[in-house]
Amino acid sequence: MSESPLLSELIDALRCMPGIGKKSAQRITYHLLQRNRDGARKLSSALTVAMDKIGHCERCRTFSEEKICALCQSNKRDRSLLCIVESPADVYIVEEAGFRGTYFVLMGHLSPLDGIGPEDLGLDRLERLLDEGEIEEVILATSTTVEGEATAHFIGEMVHKRNLNVSRIAHGVPMGGELEFVDSSTLSHAIAGRREF
C-alpha cells in the first residue's frame, strides 16, 4: 500500500529540510496529524511569511526583513571593526562570543570548482564598504577549511591594499579540549600562535 496522496505529498515536501529522510518525514507527518495540527498550521504560515519577507541586508548581506538589518542600524556597535563571516548562522555565534563590532556576511566561500567567485560573495560591495572610510580593522572569521582559508587570504589582500588593519581569528586548542584529542595541524597552529603568560 502507498499512503494517501496528500500524506505522500506532505512526506515528500518535508524532505526539503536538511537531515530529514523518508523515515523522519513519515514520523513527523504522523506526529503532526495526530497530536499537533495547530503547530503544523503555525509552521505553514511562518514558512510562507519568512520566505516572502526575508531578504538580505543591503549593508552586511545577512538575512533581514528590512533593507538594513537591526544590527547595522544600531548605534551601539563599534563601526571601526568589521568581522567577515561565511553565513548568517556565524553572525549569531560570533555575537554570542561577545563581539560588538559590525559584520559582513559572504553567504558562502570562494570555490572555483563550484563556480563561486568573488562577485557571488558580494566582494564588490565589501570594497565599497571599506572605501567609505569608517572601518579601521577587518577581522577574518571564515571557516578553517581550505576554502575558508583561501577566502580569508583573498579578502586579506583586498584589505591590505587599502592600508587597513586586518586580522584572522586565532586557531588553536578548543577550550575544555584535552591535548591528546587535538589533531596535529591544530596543535602546530596553537604552538605557533602562543602568547606570553
Place this chain on the structure above:
Amino acid sequence: MSESPLLSELIDALRCMPGIGKKSAQRITYHLLQRNRDGARKLSSALTVAMDKIGHCERCRTFSEEKICALCQSNKRDRSLLCIVESPADVYIVEEAGFRGTYFVLMGHLSPLDGIGPEDLGLDRLERLLDEGEIEEVILATSTTVEGEATAHFIGEMVHKRNLNVSRIAHGVPMGGELEFVDSSTLSHAIAGRREF
C-alpha cells in the same frame, strides 16, 4: 543579538516537529532561506492542505482524506482477516510485510494513567465492526510494550466473547539477529513459541 523577529518565529515554529531542537531548527531555517525557498513554500502549502483535508477513515480509523480510505474500499483485500495496530505508521509497516487483510487503527494504546480508555481507542466502533459478521480472525499487532500487551489482552477478551478466532503476532528473535544480542525476555518468548522444523 537576537535574530530578526520573522526568523525567530520560523525557528520556534519548526520546533513543533518531533526530534527538532533549537539548533536543528536554526540550521533548517538558514538552509531553506539560503538554498531552497521554493521547497519551503511547497512544504508550507502541503502542511496546510494536509492538516485541513486529512481526517480519519470511518471504518478503520487510519488517516484518510476520504470518508472511507482506499484500503478499506479496495475489493482486493481479505475481509475475513482484521489486523489491529496502534498507529497509521504501523499499517504501513504491516503492509510492507505483505499482509493483505484489513486493518483497525487504535490511534494509541490503553493507558489509564494518561486517561486513555477503551472509548478513546474507538473500541465501540471495533465492536460494531466485529458484529457485522464479515470478520473471522482478528490479529493483534499492538506493540510488545506493557501498554501494548494490556491493550491486546483487552481486545482479545472482546473478540473471544464473539467466538471469533484471535491471534497475537509472534514474539521472538528478529531476522538477522544474533542470539548474544537478544534480551532474555525476547529469548524466552522465542523458546516458548518454537515451531516444528
